[in-house]
Amino acid sequence: DAGITQSPRHKVTETGTPVTLRCHQTENHRYMYWYRQDPGHGLRLIHYSYGVKDTDKGEVSDGYSVSRSKTEDFLLTLESATSSQTSVYFCAISDGTSGDSTDTQYFGPGTRLTVL
């Protein structure tokens, strides 16, 4: 398995509170991604990073921000959590270096977030 860890693995929080999820990789890969998984929707891309301090929005980025200050860490922040952000969040890394469509993504163990 790819060397990806996510923390925390489970979190329950209240509406309106800030939440930060961490993804850590030991593979030194350039590309990192945050997805959310909801029943019937598969995985949807929230944000991704193509290098330190280089990030861009995905399909469902509203209400989320990200930061990448080191190659190995990619943080996802919910500035003010809402119940619609209750989901399972997966981090992924890509083995490519040029952002080519033949890159393969490998996934972390996930974080289950519940917003009450």
Add this chain to the structure above:
Amino acid sequence: AQSVSQHNHHVILSEAASLELGCNYSYGGTVNLFWYVQYPGQHLQLLLKYFSGDPLVKGIKGFEAEFIKSKFSFNLRKPSVQWSDTAEYFCAVTHAGNMLTFGGGTRLMVKP
């Protein structure tokens, strides 16, 4: 809108039955195709991928998939399923760049 469709949301099979899960995409031009599996409580794992060449791709655990360009399909098959194949299966596509677009997933339950 460009999308990936998995029309079977839930599939129930008995052990030793054959499996075929459908995946269709709506992108034109060159695509790269993936199947991922998620066992209960676990993260997604890559089953197989297709970039070019032989349209019949073999993956891990006895799975294979066939790319049929004319039908925009990439169906997943296994000749004889086992109870341990109980999982959710996701088809995904990259089109331009390395952004994955996923189908909604198919939950497979294999009865012993």
